[in-house]
Amino acid sequence: MTNQIATKTPVNKPFTSADHALINQQPIAPSISIDGPLTESPSLSGDTEAASRASGNVLNITGLTVDIATPRGTLHVVRDVSLHVKRGETLCIVGESGCGKSMTSLSIMGLLPKSAKRSSTRFEFLGKDISQASKSQINALRGNKMAMIFQEPMTALNPAYTIGEQLTEHYRHHLKATEADARARAVSLLEKVGIASAAQRLGQYPHQLSGGLRQRVMIAMSLMCDPELLIADEPSTALDVTIQAQILRLLADLQKELGIAMILITHDLGVVARIADRVAVMYAGQIVEQGTAAAIFSAPQHPYTRGLISCIPIPGRTIPGGKLGTIPGVVPSLIGDMTGCAFRDRCASAQAACAGNIPVHQTPHGHQWRCVLEPSEAQAT
Ligand SMILES: Nc1ncnc2c1ncn2[C@@H]1O[C@H](COP(=O)(O)OP(=O)(O)O)[C@@H](O)[C@H]1O
Ligand code: SF4
Numbered sequence: 001m002t003n004q005i006a007t008k009t010p011v012n013k014p015f016t017s018a019d020h021a022l023i024n025q026q027p028i029a030p031s032i033s034i035d036g037p038l039t040e041s042p043s044l045s046g047d048t049e050a051a052s053r054a055s056g057n058v059l060n061i062t063g064l065t066v067d068i069a070t071p072r073g074t075l076h077v078v079r080d081v082s083l084h085v086k087r088g089e090t091l092c093i094v095g096e097s098g099c100g101k102s103m104t105s106l107s108i109m110g111l112l113p114k115s116a117k118r119s120s121t122r123f124e125f126l127g128k129d130i131s132q133a134s135k136s137q138i139n140a141l142r143g144n145k146m147a148m149i150f151q152e153p154m155t156a157l158n159p160a161y162t163i164g165e166q167l168t169e170h171y172r173h174h175l176k177a178t179e180a181d182a183r184a185r186a187v188s189l190l191e192k193v194g195i196a197s198a199a200q201r202l203g204q205y206p207h208q209l210s211g212g213l214r215q216r217v218m219i220a221m222s223l224m225c226d227p228e229l230l231i232a233d234e235p236s237t238a239l240d241v242t243i244q245a246q247i248l249r250l251l252a253d254l255q256k257e258l259g260i261a262m263i264l265i266t267h268d269l270g271v272v273a274r275i276a277d278r279v280a281v282m283y284a285g286q287i288v289e290q291g292t293a294a295a296i297f298s299a300p301q302h303p304y305t306r307g308l309i310s311c312i313p314i315p316g317r318t319i320p321g322g323k324l325g326t327i328p329g330v331v332p333s334l335i336g337d338m339t340g341c342a343f344r345d346r347c348a349s350a351q352a353a354c355a356g357n358i359p360v361h362q363t364p365h366g367h368q369w370r371c372v373l374e375p376s377e378a379q380a381t
């Protein structure tokens with residue numbers, strides 16, 4: 001299989017360290033509100049809640065596992081994933097197709113298919129443990145405190161209802177707002193996402209809008225209830241190149257302006273380079289490396305991350321229309337137990353130890369990666 005990252009058309013302006021410096025200057029709110037609809041959920045101990053408030057984490061997950069039963073055996077689509085995202089921060093999850101990015105995001109949203117089973121050792125949202133939350137509690141969060149933007153807006157928008165009906169429904173339901181208030185908010189958000197003649201658009205149906213406009217509507221819809229966490233799963237992949245860039249810029253601007261926590265899922269490291277504060281690299285259901293965007297791009301440690309980065313076109317160095325690097329080989333099957341490093345069939349540095357337990361390295365700044373190579377070796381190869 002060809003690595004998708006190698007074949008994506010670049011939509012970005014060149015990434016510079018100044019970009020990250022700018023992004024990283026965003027203020028992180030010192031504390032988070034834990035008021036909200038989760039009054040019935042199991043409470044955390046005072047210590048845990050205080051720690052969560054102090055850390056500013058909107059979402060904090062450890063040991064997330066998702067298994068899907070299939071006639072061929074159990075697919076381990078998410079394996080021991082730990083991640084967190086703070087208010088005002090964009091975490092990008094990157095990796096090739098089929099590595100578990102969508103399953104990770106769907107499990108956060110409580111939208112996994114029925115055949116999937118989720119477990120975790122910690123699942124905190126806004127400082128509260130929601131691992132045991134009931135379906136109705138998760139439903140209350142979804143579309144309210146956490147919202148998701150999907151790759152293809154037509155699958156999320158209902159063709160039988162007008163844009164206005166779809167924009168206002170959740171808002172009225174969750175916030176008990178009047179129709180007039182809901183319509184006013186919808187118009188103001190459509191304007192915010194750059195849709196002209198917003199009031200008239202409310203009466204239109206999804207098929208009457210272009211793909212780019214539909215995705216803008218989806219973004220407006222996701223913001224209706226003022227979410228704390230926004231998950232965007234490949235939000236621009238279905239659009240043409242120019243529109244992709246506009247949608248990504250819009251999302252990045254809104255995230256900064258509203259100071260929300262955003263998880264952006266993509267297989268395009270060029271996009272990540274422009275938008276991320278922190279990056280989690282997934283491979284075969286696992287996070288193999290995560291850290292600040294600056295650390296991931298300036299000192300990638302895992303051979304898979306370095307392979308992905310080598311596939312990014314570099315302005316001035318990559319010949320337009322020329323062939324980009326690819327990572328040879330295919331992603332392994334996710335069926336059955338996986339021992340050793342899942343990347344070893346494709347890794348040029350693989351050695352006997354890679355079939356055993358793989359250590360997790362961590363720097364004092366939170367840069368983590370799973371690999372048998374020592375940091376200096378990894379940097380040198
Ligand atoms: N409904 C499903 N039933 C069975 N397997 C699924 C289902 N959805 C996804 N998968 C499998 O789970 C794995 C991870 O998928 P996904 O999270 O969608 O990957 P990504 O978003 O990284 O491309 C893939 O192997 C995919 O085939
Ligand atoms: S653990 Fe081994 S196979 Fe896996 S990335 Fe490191 S060197 Fe390569």
Ligand SMILES: [Mg+2]
Pocket residue numbers: 101102103233234
């Ligand atoms: Mg996906």
